[in-house]
Amino acid sequence: MSEYETILTERTGRVGVVTLNRPKALNALNSQLMREVVAAVEAFDADDEIGAILITGSEKAFAAGADIKEMQPKTFAQVYGEDLFSQWDRLSSVRTPIVAAVAGYALGGGCELAMLCDFIIAADTAKFGQPEIKLGVIPGIGGSQRLTRAVGKAKAMDLCLTGRNMDAEEAERAGLVARVVPAADLQAVALEAATAIASMSLPIAMMAKEAVNRSFETTLAEGVKFERRVFHSTFATADQKEGMAAFVEKRAPKFVNG
Ligand code: CAA
Numbered sequence: 531m532s533e534y535e536t537i538l539t540e541r542t543g544r545v546g547v548v549t550l551n552r553p554k555a556l557n558a559l560n561s562q563l564m565r566e567v568v569a570a571v572e573a574f575d576a577d578d579e580i581g582a583i584l585i586t587g588s589e590k591a592f593a594a595g596a597d598i599k600e601m602q603p604k605t606f607a608q609v610y611g612e613d614l615f616s617q618w619d620r621l622s623s624v625r626t627p628i629v630a631a632v633a634g635y636a637l638g639g640g641c642e643l644a645m646l647c648d649f650i651i652a653a654d655t656a657k658f659g660q661p662e663i664k665l666g667v668i669p670g671i672g673g674s675q676r677l678t679r680a681v682g683k684a685k686a687m688d689l690c691l692t693g694r695n696m697d698a699e700e701a702e703r704a705g706l707v708a709r710v711v712p713a714a715d716l717q718a719v720a721l722e723a724a725t726a727i728a729s730m731s732l733p734i735a736m737m738a739k740e741a742v743n744r745s746f747e748t749t750l751a752e753g754v755k756f757e758r759r760v761f762h763s764t765f766a767t768a769d770q771k772e773g774m775a776a777f778v779e780k781r782a783p784k785f786v787n788g
Contacts, residue, residue, distance in 0.1 A: 536563040536638055541571050542721060544581040544728035546574030546626075549588075555708060556594035557587045559639045563597075575624045578787070581728030581735065583624070584720055585647055586631040587640075589713065592656070595638030598665065610767050617638075618671045621646045625736045629726050631720035632656045637695065642671035643734075645680060648739055650706065651720045653700040655714035659695035679746055680706045731769035731785040 531537070538549040547603040548570050550557040557563075565586070574580045589591055596615070621628070621643075630647035637659045644650050644658070652658075660673045668674060669690065678686035687697065701707040711719045715736070727735055741757045748756065763771045769785045776783035 533764075534570060536560070537566045539574075541580070543725055544579060545584055545721060545724040546570075546577070546580040546674075547584045547586070547721075547724075548574075550587050551588075553588055553590075554564055554653040556591035556635060557640070558599075559593055559599035559643065560594060560600045564615075568617055571621060571624055571628065572631075572788070575626045580626060581730070581732050581787075582686060582724040582761055583626050583628045584631060584722065584724045585628060586633075586641070586717065588634065589637075589653075589655070590634040591640070592630070592632040592634060592636040592641030594635045595640050595661070596670065613668045617658055618646065619641070623692040625739065626732070627724075627735055629720055629724045629727070631716055632658075632707075633716050638662050638669065638673070639643050639671050642669060642673045642676065644766060645672065645706075648742075649708040650701075651709050651711065651716065652701060652707045653765045654698050654710055655713045656698040656701065656707070656710075657695040658689075658701045660690045661695070662692040662694040663691060665697065677706070680704070684751065729785075730788045731767065733767060734764055734769055734773075734785075737764065742782040 538551050541549045548567060550563065552558060552563060574583045577681045583732055628647040630644040630649055630650045632644050633653035633655050635657050637657070639658060640660055641658045646666050660669045660677060662669050674690055675688070679691065685704050698707060698710045702710045737760050741760055744756050745753045768788045772785060773783045
């Protein structure tokens with residue numbers, strides 16, 4: 531029996547798949563689901579046999595937000611005291627690349643969870659939004675910050691202030707989403723992308739992820755310097771030797787993750 535009740539986990543080759551599984555609540559993110567997603571993703575991150583993680587939901591909903599029914603009775607003292615939603619921050623410390631495959635609703639915390647992943651592949655049915663304002667609250671899992679960095683102030687303000695949804699096409703145009711695919715192809719395309727990542731050298735993929743993420747935390751000059759030093763450090767790995775030798779010898783590389 532699975533150790534989880536609100537998610538499904540499986541391994542497909544070197545890809546660890548986490549599927550949100552509260553269909554009756556459109557995968558609303560309650561505290562149990564938060565604990566389980568964080569635990570499952572951290573377990574995959576700690577596993578040397580896993581080179582990429584895929585987080586997905588159902589055809590109808592990636593996740594329709596934080597669980598409103600669970601939040602409704604809480605007081606300020608409770609949400610402040612438990613530092614509600616702070617556990618989600620642990621996903622930003624995960625070093626293995628994480629792909630989000632989003633179909634249907636990705637609203638509020640659902641949009642925020644997708645943005646905690648490294649990039650989003652969306653079905654043409656996907657709908658993104660930060661509708662918290664309609665409930666008398668604001669985003670609480672980083673939406674006001676990550677959405678603004680992803681799509682810029684104009685659209686982030688529009689979404690956070692009006693609470694409207696944007697469809698997959700608009701989300702791709704705005705830079706929130708890496709690719710949009712027909713809904714029927716979503717799982718296959720996302721798994722193919724995650725499998726491609728997992729076929730690379732894991733430490734090098736981690737360095738690439740770290741370098742891109744550094745751009746959100748630092749100046750351009752410091753970021754470029756960081757990138758240059760990490761680039762130099764790749765020459766200390768067996769996988770740089772193998773990757774370049776394989777190119778020169780016109781064969782596929784065999785990375786050893788070292
Ligand atoms: N929390 C708890 N339950 C939810 C939920 C949520 N976020 N979203 C949907 N559900 C439940 C519904 O209550 C309903 O349950 P019942 O059958 O027991 O009534 C079930 O899921 C199916 O939902 P609907 O009947 O509403 O389905 P629909 O297809 O008519 O509408 C929807 C879909 C437009 C997504 C609608 O469900 C909706 O608006 N959901 C809430 C979206 C939202 O406001 N999200 C933000 C939450 S706040 C947040 O996330 C804070 C943060 O930043 C961390």
